[in-house]
Amino acid sequence: MPAPLKNSKNGVLGKKVKGFLATKSACRGIFSIVVALFIWEFGTRYGLPVLNAIPPPSAVLVSFKESFVDPWYWGSWQSSFQRIGLGFIFAQIIGIPLGLLMGTSRYFRELSLPVFEVLRPIPPLAWVPASALFWPTPEESIVFVTFLGAFFVTILNIVGGARSIDARYVRAAVSLGSSRKDIFWRIILPGTLPSIIVAMTVGIGICWNTVVAAEMLAGHSGLGFLTWRAYVTFSYPLIVVGMISIGIAGYISSAIIRLLGSRMTPWLKTS
Amino acid sequence: MILSQTLGKNGGALAKKAAISSEATAGKISIRDVSIVYDPEGARVVAVDGCSLEIPAGEFCVIVGPSGCGKTTLLNAIAGFHGVSSGEIYMDDQLLCSPEMTTEPGADRIVVFQNGALFPWKTVLDNVTYGPVIQGKMTRKEAREAGHELLLEMGLSGISHRYPSEISGGMRRRVEIARAMMNDPKVLLLDEPFRAMDALTKTVVQKYLLDVYDASNKTVFFITHDLEEAIFLGTRVIVVTTRPAQVKKIINIDIPRPRDFRVLSSEYYRNLKEETLEAVHEEAQKAFEAGERERA
Amino acid sequence: MEPDELGKSVEGQSLAEQGTQPTLPEEEREPLTWEIMLSRIKYALRTSAPYLGAVGLLSTLLAYWLLTEVIKAPLFEKVPGPVAVASEWFSHHPMFRISIYSGIYYKHIWASCWRIIQAFLLATVLGVPLGLFMGWKKVFKDYTFPLFELTRPIPMLAWVPLAILMFPGYEASVIYVTFLGAFFVTTLNTLLGVESIDEVYFRAALCLGSRPRHLFFHVIVPGALPFIFTGLQISMGYSWFCLVAGEMIAGKYGLGYLIWNAYMEFQEPVLIIAMITLGFLGWFSSALIRMVARRLMQWQVREIAG
Numbered sequence: 001m002p003a004p005l006k007n008s009k010n011g012v013l014g015k016k017v018k019g020f021l022a023t024k025s026a027c028r029g030i031f032s033i034v035v036a037l038f039i040w041e042f043g044t045r046y047g048l049p050v051l052n053a054i055p056p057p058s059a060v061l062v063s064f065k066e067s068f069v070d071p072w073y074w075g076s077w078q079s080s081f082q083r084i085g086l087g088f089i090f091a092q093i094i095g096i097p098l099g100l101l102m103g104t105s106r107y108f109r110e111l112s113l114p115v116f117e118v119l120r121p122i123p124p125l126a127w128v129p130a131s132a133l134f135w136p137t138p139e140e141s142i143v144f145v146t147f148l149g150a151f152f153v154t155i156l157n158i159v160g161g162a163r164s165i166d167a168r169y170v171r172a173a174v175s176l177g178s179s180r181k182d183i184f185w186r187i188i189l190p191g192t193l194p195s196i197i198v199a200m201t202v203g204i205g206i207c208w209n210t211v212v213a214a215e216m217l218a219g220h221s222g223l224g225f226l227t228w229r230a231y232v233t234f235s236y237p238l239i240v241v242g243m244i245s246i247g248i249a250g251y252i253s254s255a256i257i258r259l260l261g262s263r264m265t266p267w268l269k270t271s
Numbered sequence: 272m273i274l275s276q277t278l279g280k281n282g283g284a285l286a287k288k289a290a291i292s293s294e295a296t297a298g299k300i301s302i303r304d305v306s307i308v309y310d311p312e313g314a315r316v317v318a319v320d321g322c323s324l325e326i327p328a329g330e331f332c333v334i335v336g337p338s339g340c341g342k343t344t345l346l347n348a349i350a351g352f353h354g355v356s357s358g359e360i361y362m363d364d365q366l367l368c369s370p371e372m373t374t375e376p377g378a379d380r381i382v383v384f385q386n387g388a389l390f391p392w393k394t395v396l397d398n399v400t401y402g403p404v405i406q407g408k409m410t411r412k413e414a415r416e417a418g419h420e421l422l423l424e425m426g427l428s429g430i431s432h433r434y435p436s437e438i439s440g441g442m443r444r445r446v447e448i449a450r451a452m453m454n455d456p457k458v459l460l461l462d463e464p465f466r467a468m469d470a471l472t473k474t475v476v477q478k479y480l481l482d483v484y485d486a487s488n489k490t491v492f493f494i495t496h497d498l499e500e501a502i503f504l505g506t507r508v509i510v511v512t513t514r515p516a517q518v519k520k521i522i523n524i525d526i527p528r529p530r531d532f533r534v535l536s537s538e539y540y541r542n543l544k545e546e547t548l549e550a551v552h553e554e555a556q557k558a559f560e561a562g563e564r565e566r567a
Numbered sequence: 568m569e570p571d572e573l574g575k576s577v578e579g580q581s582l583a584e585q586g587t588q589p590t591l592p593e594e595e596r597e598p599l600t601w602e603i604m605l606s607r608i609k610y611a612l613r614t615s616a617p618y619l620g621a622v623g624l625l626s627t628l629l630a631y632w633l634l635t636e637v638i639k640a641p642l643f644e645k646v647p648g649p650v651a652v653a654s655e656w657f658s659h660h661p662m663f664r665i666s667i668y669s670g671i672y673y674k675h676i677w678a679s680c681w682r683i684i685q686a687f688l689l690a691t692v693l694g695v696p697l698g699l700f701m702g703w704k705k706v707f708k709d710y711t712f713p714l715f716e717l718t719r720p721i722p723m724l725a726w727v728p729l730a731i732l733m734f735p736g737y738e739a740s741v742i743y744v745t746f747l748g749a750f751f752v753t754t755l756n757t758l759l760g761v762e763s764i765d766e767v768y769f770r771a772a773l774c775l776g777s778r779p780r781h782l783f784f785h786v787i788v789p790g791a792l793p794f795i796f797t798g799l800q801i802s803m804g805y806s807w808f809c810l811v812a813g814e815m816i817a818g819k820y821g822l823g824y825l826i827w828n829a830y831m832e833f834q835e836p837v838l839i840i841a842m843i844t845l846g847f848l849g850w851f852s853s854a855l856i857r858m859v860a861r862r863l864m865q866w867q868v869r870e871i872a873g
């Protein structure tokens with residue numbers, strides 16, 4: 001980045017100057033958000049082409065206030081989170097060991113990877129009906145589809161991660177007298193941890209997408225269902241409330257994963 | 272080596288350029304009482320403190336000092352990547368850097384970087400012709416012809432259509448030097464360019480650089496931590512203190528040019544080495560201890 | 568990973584050879600792409616990988632068949648088996664009118680593909696320059712990135728109801744949702760690509776007399792290209808994801824719609840056919856992007872090919 005040129009104008013970047021620059025960025029960001037909100041508000045009121053169909057921020061705010069005190073709203077949060085949690089955790093429980101096995105054992109990988117590569121391109125949502133045929137209850141089928149999305153991502157990332165562990169680490173461990181079990185738990189597992197975390201971060205995003213869509217299609221509860229029902233019952237501001245809630249929920253889950261991730265891999269922190 | 276036989280001959284590309292540029296006092300550098308202070312994360316770091324140095328045009332000047340002592344910072348200031356906190360840097364009696372202004376980096380003082388900076392997405396020929404073409408000094412056709420000629424002269428023909436990832440490290444470094452020379456800079460700035468190379472390749476490329484210098488007579492500002500390299504290459508060796516960098520000792524190397532490896536076993540060389548070793552070792556010791564203290 | 572043979576062949580020439588005549592720059596003949604591919608395939612066939620892979624696939628297929636049609640295991644009762652699927656897919660008079668011989672099948676395929684093409688192209692044409700610009704000019708990034716990051720966490724499919732309001736009619740709303748998903752991914756990856764470029768290349772370019780526009784075209788664009796293409800692959804996969812969802816929720820024609828409709832109308836084999844078709848199309852479109860990437864980024868290919 002041409003950052004050095006900026007330094008060259010100042011020579012010395014004092015703390016004050018750096019602090020000021022940071023605020024300038026923040027100011028610009030806030031400015032653009034405010035402008036966007038303004039355009040949204042007035043666009044909906046004065047009938048700009050695309051925007052006139054959607055509810056203005058003021059209406060959304062009102063709807064938000066109503067939802068806050070509505071237990072059904074929070075119940076939706078709970079339902080969605082439950083599904084996400086189950087699908088995601090299952091994906092990790094089954095995916096991580098399987099991925100590690102595939103990453104470390106060459107023959108197992110060659111046996112199983114093609115099957116994955118064939119099944120992977122099928123979008124998880126395409127599985128919804130097939131899953132509904134298979135699983136007795138709709139709840140189970142939604143969790144299964146959620147699981148699938150994260151599962152494939154997890155497998156692929158872990159296989160890639162396990163395979164890219166520098167062979168020298170393994171050799172160093174062997175020369176220091178480690179057993180196979182030791183090598184697995186102390187070299188392979190920690191070495192694959194970053195890719196596990198990447199898989200989790202991507203996976204949770206896919207989970208949210210899948211759950212929301214599944215709820216819209218075939219659900220009876222949850223934030224996706226809330227959003228869809230708002231559309232069907234013409235409570236348009238509630239649609240936006242639903243969207244924003246889902247966004248916040250997604251953000252919270254990603255933040256949790258990120259936190260977990262940095263806890264589990266302290267060595268990746270650069271001073 | 273192919274180089275000694277073709278370089279500098281009448282009609283050779285480098286000699287042609289040298290003839291044109293030697294009209295001016297090309298590449299005299301004056302560093303006057305320069306200090307550079309920078310401030311990463313709030314701790315005031317004095318990288319260079321009151322350093323003064325006069326480098327006459329056409330001299331091969333080598334800066335030796337322990338790692339992290341600020342010599343790269345000085346080179347970056349000359350190159351224009353950042354400014355100076357106090358003092359001035361002049362090139363050919365024109366102000367290059369001062370606390371108020373910094374001249375933008377340009378083709379009059381080209382840097383050869385430590386880990387190599389050949390554009391991986393361009394072929395060798397495209398890398399070499401990049402400078403003149405985008406500066407508008409030559410058309411693409413002219414540049415390609417001139418590029419071929421230069422590569423030929425430097426013993427690098429046959430790889431012009433290759434990508435940097437396809438050629439060895441030693442060749443990459445030579446191509447980078449050729450890329451710089453293509454623009455006929457007044458000053459060549461080299462920042463520990465051979466540091467990442469194995470000892471054997473290093474000797475080949477060092478000789479290569481000397482051949483280029485002999486043919487073109489550019490001012491060279493060369494940074495290294497390798498004492499032997501410094502004495503072998505330089506006309507003058509400047510020993511610099513550990514951070515903050517100041518000139519500690521200046522040693523003149525009176526070995527005649529062109530130099531080759533027989534120089535390395537001569538007594539004169541060994542005496543020079545002893546003389547320089549003491550000064551450098553003292554600074555290296557200080558740098559080591561300072562590093563320990565920093566981390567403690 | 569450095570192919571030293573080539574370097575040696577030039578450096579290692581004896582003094583006599585070098586001294587006699589400077590040779591004219593010779594452009595060696597590069598191995599053609601298909602030649603490289605052929606040699607790779609030949610090499611691969613000598614390893615165990617393709618055979619084990621075939622075993623894995625076949626055994627999965629066998630298990631699927633056994634579970635659904637032979638043993639009729641408990642949960643698999645309603646799931647159509649491979650024979651049922653095949654007999655629909657490859658028959659001249661398919662029961663549900665979906666087979667490789669029926670026009671309607673291809674109509675659905677084309678409907679989905681056409682939507683993907685529109686959405687993906689739009690997302691790329693808008694996203695790549697946006698990402699490049701955001702990476703290049705910090706001020707621009709300051710203005711646009713926070714807005715971007717604020718909207719990104721909202722899952723694309725949550726936009727569907729709003730999209731239906733904004734773009735009445737199924738076609739536009741489905742394309743919009745697909746576009747949005749691809750757009751975010753592409754822009755973000757492009758931005759990351761620009762920011763991942765080693766600063767030393769900028770400095771080297773500046774030393775050689777580059778003006779800002781040279782930096783943009785000669786450093787930023789090629790330097791970000793690997794990330795851009797990774798992003799395009801991801802966004803292609805994500806596009807299919809969003810498209811299928813959009814079609815299932817709110818479409819007419821298209822593979823997503825076909826799946827949902829088949830489910831509603833109890834045409835189970837069609838379900839599987841549509842899924843497999845989707846899988847193939849998804850793989851195919853990603854492979855296309857990979858091919859384009861290889862063509863444009865010769866410098867990476869050659870390194871690996873050695």
